[in-house]
Amino acid sequence: MAKKQEFVKEITSREENFSQWYTDVILKTQMVDYGPVKGTMVIRPYGYRIWELIQQQLDARFKECGVQNAYFPLLIPESLLKKEAEHVEGFAPEVAWVTKGGHEELAEPLVVRPTSETIFCDMFSKWVQSYRDLPMKLNQWCNVMRWEKSTRPFLRTSEFLWQEGHTIHSTQEEALEMTMQMIGVYGKFAEEVLAMPVIIGQKSDKERFAGAVATYSMEAMMQDGQALQAGTSHNLGQHFAKVFDIKFLGKDGVQEYVHQTSWGVSTRLIGGLIMTHSDDRGLVLPPRVAPIQAVVLPIAMHKEGVIEGAEKIVESLKAAGIRTEFDTRDQSAGWKFNEWEMKGVPVRIEVGPRDLEAGQVTIMRRDTLEKSVLPIEGLAEAIVDLLDDVQEGLLCKARGYRDERIFEANDLDELREAVEDKHGFASTMWCGSRECEDLIKEKTGATSRVMPFEQKCHGDKCVCCGKPATVNMLFARSY
């Protein structure tokens, strides 16, 4: 019999220090480690598996939209990046340069891609001639590099993994539709797969992507009330097309510039996932992105028939398509309980001699920490249902949490109170001016997040200047 030992807390509580808690969770669950170069991270197998699951499921949704995958080079010539003025200005402070090839100084320096608009455009201009070539919808899964001043694993790292979609269309309407379609795909994906509720809307001019006509974003609320921009979709208009000379011959025989979009989500989604669901015991993963959905723990393994009994259960779960881990390591049961809880496995299945005798197993679900008993007969089907339940439960819980923390703010003081004291989002009426946006940032630390597609009008005066308001804007402190 194992003696009870004082519980050694490995993870800082969220209440005490949210950012330390976050770091503890990702390091101690062995999802990532810090890389040798400052601001980089090594994604370990457990973390990478989550990314793979995101990739698979998101990519399938892209394909449904007629998007094809491709791969473009890591290095971009300086001249290409510089073609679009606003674009280069936006990224200049954070690009990494390559100036040497072997021992030779390069005639033209190269940048490590911070995003690939320019190189896509360069190729588009060669590939497109006729309206019959359009639309062209491409996507690539790759890494990008941005030399950030301050970094945090998953949320802002110098190098990160993402997908970037780039499409070109013959009409403005079609490009706009594509932009909207993709932000919609992201929003649905975030809620259905990551169980992460998001608010979709348009960014202010200040927060817009460098070179875009309009940027749409999905914003999620983390458990400390800060906002996370979890995915963006940009309507690039014809800016890039004009600079890179991407023209096509229309049905009417007239040369026209294409209308363009780009959209992306990154490994930041994993950071969002963690800060949305996890608790003081560690990770809580939604079943659809859990590398291990169910762990089977044989109790008192040395006893006759336990391993065999558990093994049969494992086989039946695997046959039902459940990602199952069979943990037969020589460790105490309590130790394993904690280990798998920390790693966020949605369902734990204990199989002990007493269970087997009674033809049942003991179940614990990670989201509610509730224990229950299920019969071995028909267990796999029951677990499939349970996983669906967990998935749904997590979304509901997160949505409830978020909705409670969106506060209407009618003046600067209420806005500050919403983000600072109540740790939430401020829903405001805003005049649309840059001056007010800057002043709000200065006074409250909050930045504009999105003008939600679902506008909630609650007044007619700007939260900052009191002049007539034009739009409902969410303000929040953000990552």
Place this chain on the structure above:
RNA sequence: CGAGGUGUAGCGCAGUGUGGUAGCGCGCUACGUUCGGGACGUAGAAGUCGCAGGUUCAAAUCCUGUCACCUCGACCA
């Protein structure tokens, strides 16, 4: 870039005042006893004390320089 802090075993830390042969907890290895919420015993392995110089018979400890990292600002689609 401004202010503060920290570098000692894989991780977390003590030791630095007053210089004297490197310590603790966790983890790791082997064997045995255990096994339904972080087990126990015994025996082990593991450190150029961030780096470079200086003072000294002797430096983790004192002096000088330097590097790295962390926190808070600033900055950041």
